[in-house]
Structure formats: structure tokens, C-alpha cells
Amino acid sequence: MIRAETVAISLKTSGETKSDSLLIAMVLKGLPPKFKPFSTVITQKDKASKFNEFKVALRSFEKAEKLCNEDNDDRVMKxxxxxxxxxxxxxxxxxxxxxxxxxxxxxxxxxxxxxxxxxxxxxxxxxxxxxxxxxxxxxxxxxxxxxxxxxxxxxxxxxxx
Structure with a gap:
């Protein structure tokens, strides 16, 4: 993610146009295999995501993965x-x-x-x-x-x- 943001800043500084799709593709390409379900959802969406929306979705997925993989007590309301x-x-x-x-x-x-x-x-x-x-x-x-x-x-x- 940081690498993609650094590239985006470099492109902007050099006067090149950057697209959200390019940045998203760069990040998706660099993700480990455990992010395959997330990548599939993002690439199959009808509407192209903005890079900021993509970052929020990625953080949400990471948080959900972390919660699912934590060794914590299982619980039920009742x-x-x-x-x-x-x-x-x-x-x-x-x-x-x-x-x-x-x-x-x-x-x-x-x-x-x-x-x-x-x-x-x-x-x-x-x-x-x-x-x-x-x-x-x-x-x-x-x-x-x-x-x-x-x-x-x-x-x-x-x-x-």
C-alpha cells in the first residue's frame, strides 16, 4: 500500500497522470495469496473503486481476517x-x-x-x-x-x- 502511494506521489510530481485503477492493480498484484477472496471481490465489482474506497475496504478485510485468526474465546449471546x-x-x-x-x-x-x-x-x-x-x-x-x-x-x- 505504501509503495503504491509512493508511486502515486512520484507520478504526480513528474506530471504524469495516475489513475485509481492503476494504483489498485499495483496493490492487488503485491498482495499475498490470503487476500485472493478480497482481490476477487474487488476485480468482479461492476463499478470501479476510487483508491481511497479501496484502501478502506482493504483495511476492513485485514481487520476481519485478523479477528478470524486470533486465538480468542468463542462466545454466543445466549x-x-x-x-x-x-x-x-x-x-x-x-x-x-x-x-x-x-x-x-x-x-x-x-x-x-x-x-x-x-x-x-x-x-x-x-x-x-x-x-x-x-x-x-x-x-x-x-x-x-x-x-x-x-x-x-x-x-x-x-x-x-
Whole structure:
């Protein structure tokens, strides 16, 4: 990024014209392979980005990647838990579930036990990897019944609220 900005300043100083597309292409070419999803989104957009918008989107992607790769505690807002263990008594102290934001999206309607009637897709926005926001992607919101396997190999059922 700094190299592209340095080139942009040099071009401007020498009187050459610089385009945002050229600067974006230079940065994309220098990104490591882990940025391939970001590069794909940027190059497939219908509208050409301004360099400043591109920098914001790149920083947003880097921040999201960093958060996804950090060793931090997994967390959920609220979980109802039913344990099914036959023949033995097994006390569960707590169960925290978090797979990352996008994997919380459950698209199998049969997994839902209750829907939030007040949810309005028009008012629910999701931020994409390129920093843009979109609405009406999630069509509903509710409590989902899922099965999980704990570290001991026992099947646990939970309701994600």
C-alpha cells in the first residue's frame, strides 16, 4: 500500500497522470495469496473503486481476517442447552459456541424452532469483505436447534437464540 502511494506521489510530481485503477492493480498484484477472496471481490465489482474506497475496504478485510485468526474465546449471546447422555450423569458447566459471523447464518428452515416476527430484512445490514453494506440478505431471524459434538465426543443439542 505504501509503495503504491509512493508511486502515486512520484507520478504526480513528474506530471504524469495516475489513475485509481492503476494504483489498485499495483496493490492487488503485491498482495499475498490470503487476500485472493478480497482481490476477487474487488476485480468482479461492476463499478470501479476510487483508491481511497479501496484502501478502506482493504483495511476492513485485514481487520476481519485478523479477528478470524486470533486465538480468542468463542462466545454466543445466549444458549439454551439440552444434554442427552444415557446411563451416566454428566454435568455441563457451560457451553459457548461461535463459528464466526457468516457461519451463524442457518439457511435450513427446519432447524428453526421459533421466528422473530419483528425482524425486517430491509433494516438488517451485513458488511461484506469489500467494506460495502447490503440489506435484505437475511430473510428471517429466530432460534435454531443444532447438534454439537463436545471435546469428549458426546452429542449435545443446543438452541441458538
Amino acid at each position: 444458549v439454551g442447552l439440552d444434554t442427552e447422555v444415557s446411563g451416566t450423569t454428566h454435568e455441563v458447566n457451560s457451553l459457548l459456541v461461535d463459528c464466526g459471523a457468516t457461519t451463524h447464518i442457518i439457511n435450513d428452515e427446519s432447524k428453526f424452532v421459533k421466528f422473530d416476527d419483528s425482524f425486517n430484512p430491509e433494516n438488517h445490514f451485513i458488511e461484506l469483505a469489500d467494506g460495502s453494506r447490503t440489506n435484505s440478505v437475511a430473510l428471517g431471524k429466530g432460534d435454531a436447534h443444532v447438534s454439537l459434538v463436545d471435546s469428549s465426543g458426546n452429542l449435545q443439542t443446543a438452541i441458538l437464540f
